[in-house]
Amino acid sequence: MKKCTSLFVILFATLLLIQESYSQNNTTVRGVKLSYDSKKRVMTLTTSHKIMYTNDYDLDVCIEINKGYSLKMVMNGITYSMTEPYFKHIGHTREMGWAFSTTQPRGLKTIKENYIYQFSDVQPGEEYVMTVSTICDDKYVTNEEKGSIVIE
Helix, strand or coil, X not given: CHHHHHHHHHHHHHHHHHXXXXXXXXXXXXXXXXXXXXXXXXXXXXCCHHHHECCCCCEEXXXXXXXXXXXXXXXXXXXXXXXXXXXXXXXXXXXXXXXXXXECCCCXXXXXXXXXXXXXXXXXXXXXXXXXXXXXXXXXXXXXXXXEEECC
């Protein structure tokens, strides 16, 4: 009986570990982390001064989160977004200061201005697509990378 109980405990623990490893509770793109805490039911975006730093006055770092999908179009080398972002944070930090512009949803809580945001209005079953890119002259997109999480 003891062997059956210990085997059941090992099997149950293994199944829990497999489930946790396959659920998409976080993604990291270029050092920007998007994570979901199922106990608190909040999604958190975390970035840092180092990630948002640019030494070129014409460059900005753009972090965009879209619900479901992110559709973009390129015409004459300029990238246009075809979807309205759920959240958008664009700007830069330099030695002499910083400049940011943020488009945010209702229910957003700023934990650390320009670097850590918490979303409480996320919907179960939704996929949130995060895009991190570098934008030159407010129109040319380079170094674009994406990741996503599914809220369970």
